[in-house]
Amino acid sequence: MSEVRYMEKAIEAALQNVISKHGGPFGAIVVKDGKIIGIGRNEVTSSNDPTAHAEVQAIREACKNLNSFQLDGCEIYTSCEPCPMCIGAIYWARPKVVYYACTKEDAAKIGFDDQFIYDQLALPMENRKIPMKQLLPENGDLPFRNWENSHDKIEY
Numbered sequence: 001m002s003e004v005r006y007m008e009k010a011i012e013a014a015l016q017n018v019i020s021k022h023g024g025p026f027g028a029i030v031v032k033d034g035k036i037i038g039i040g041r042n043e044v045t046s047s048n049d050p051t052a053h054a055e056v057q058a059i060r061e062a063c064k065n066l067n068s069f070q071l072d073g074c075e076i077y078t079s080c081e082p083c084p085m086c087i088g089a090i091y092w093a094r095p096k097v098v099y100y101a102c103t104k105e106d107a108a109k110i111g112f113d114d115q116f117i118y119d120q121l122a123l124p125m126e127n128r129k130i131p132m133k134q135l136l137p138e139n140g141d142l143p144f145r146n147w148e149n150s151h152d153k154i155e156y
């Protein structure tokens with residue numbers, strides 16, 4: 001199957017999601033060695049999960065199918081340029097390439113504007129809309145010290 005055909009499948013998932021009123025107009029698929037191993041659609045409102053973006057859903061399904069926490073050698077096709085959260089998830093999953101159809105500017109035009117997150121990230125913590133404050137009790141770094149000293153941890 002060609003790259004365009006895979007993208008059409010991601011777009012079809014997005015379209016069906018709108019038609020079925022299941023969630024936002026976003027779909028994504030994960031492909032490995034020419035095989036679709038994950039399909040995701042936006043399920044934020046239907047599952048009451050603000051992290052249920054199409055890319056995250058597709059990554060979860062693909063990793064489950066691969067029985068791995070990495071998407072080595074995989075391609076992600078998403079109907080829209082990923083938001084900052086999904087870019088983070090994609091970097092953690094480490095696929096080899098991401099293809100997107102619509103841009104974040106296209107998404108902003110219909111009310112999905114994630115520019116404010118990019119703007120927030122650039123601000124010092126004390127100036128952000130959602131306060132983020134350090135609160136470190138004594139031994140708050142104990143998990144880190146245990147991790148550092150562990151000899152049988154699964155690194156990722």
Ligand SMILES: [Zn+2]
Nearest residue numbers: 053083085086
């Ligand atoms: Zn996202």
